[in-house]
Amino acid sequence: MAVFTAVSLDDLSQWIKQFPLGRALALQGISSGIDNSNFFLTTERGEFVLTIFENLGIKQLPFYVQLMRHLAERGIPVPAPVPNADGELVVTLQGKPAIIVSRLSGASQMDPQPVHCAEVGRMLARMHLAGQDFEMTQPNLRGLDWVGATAPQVLPFLSEAEAALLRTEVAFQSEFAATAGYAALARGPVHADLFRNNVMFEGERLTGCFDFYFAGVDTWLFDVAVTVNDWCIDLATGALDEARVRALLDAYHGARPFTPEERTAWQPLLRAAALRFWLSRLYDFHLPRAAELLTPHDPTHFERILRERIERTAPELPV
Ligand SMILES: Nc1ncnc2c1ncn2[C@@H]1O[C@H](COP(=O)(O)OP(=O)(O)OP(=O)(O)O)[C@@H](O)[C@H]1O
Ligand SMILES: N[C@@H](CCO)C(=O)O
Secondary structure (H helix, E strand, O other): OOOOOOOOHHHHHHHHHHOOOOOEEEEEEOOOOOOEEEEEEEEOOEEEEEEEEOOOOOOOHHHHHHHHHHHHHOOOOOOOEOOOOOOOOOEEEOOEEEEEEEOOOOEOOOOOOHHHHHHHHHHHHHHHHHOOOOOOOOEOOOOHHHHHHHHHHHHHHOOHHHHHHHHHHHHHHHHHHOOHHHHOOOEEEEOOOOOHHHEEEEOOEEEEEOOOOOOEEEEHHHHHHHHHHHHOEOOOOOOEOHHHHHHHHHHHHHHOOOOHHHHHHHHHHHHHHHHHHHHHHHHHHHOOOOOOOOOOOOHHHHHHHHHHHHHOOOOOOOO
16 A cells, blocks of 8 residues: 555645635555555545655655756647746655646556557657656656665675676776767666556557656666566566567657667667666665655566676667
8 A cells, every 4th residue: 555644525625725726526556656645636626646755855855846847838648847936846845745647548467469569669759758848857767876886785794696797887887988988878767667557558659757866877778677677577477578679769869860879789788778677676685765655666687687688688778
């Protein structure tokens, strides 16, 4: 159950008046999600999602929320934050930061086919392009600095084989990040967590994506790698499914062509993306937050993906 802060319609009756949404008519807690309290909110003006932030620092929120607004204004199908009468997007509810955003239609596609992967690839490329003139900046807070700081914290909990893999991969990624080829990669705001559960579909049509709370400025290719490592794999083994990889990459390339530097960096970045989620899952598994209420994600899933990417060359980026 992912409603950590209790809110009733009664609690909202005064609070909602600062928004141009009319009266709140219905409020329903959303049970999925592990980081925030989410509610479907029906008002006289339509369907919305109310999010109360449980863990995110107030300092980071403006980047995420303004980025959603920026992308929504440019026609990318992401939840549009609703400003209050003072133009503020983040307001306090029950003593915590909260936002109201538009509700996307559709449902997650947890068994994606090439047609769905193509939609995701096209949308991701459009999102990268639309983010180019976003003025705020915040690094990817799960980037290489975080990897370097977090790996030593989990190492004491690992088997010898796991520890060896982690050490070797962190060293490999640090070396790669110091190359001129890496420095030449295109960068901008990236979603950085575009997994199957963060995208909505109606049939074969993508209706939107959400959960921007790991967004930051990083290489566009890292975002592509994160997305491919979830959308285009056999979940049991972590192996890439060539037809889905091709569909996603071709569609992305059609909207924003890959560069020669990106073609060179593709295999290392697939590994970087696997490492990032292996490490965050290891951290959550071995060092859970005091108030953690839910079962952490399985770290071995991303260990398998990382080993796969090291052992087998993935389909190359299209030319
Ligand atoms: N704008 C939206 N439109 C429709 N549904 C939404 C929207 N935002 C969130 N949801 C629903 O709420 C659920 C939880 O949202 P979200 O994934 O953002 O929460 P979270 O706590 O950050 O989760 P996690 O960290 O596990 O990804 C989603 O699975 C989705 O069903
Ligand atoms: N997508 C992340 C969870 C955080 O959103 C994972 O699968 O580990």
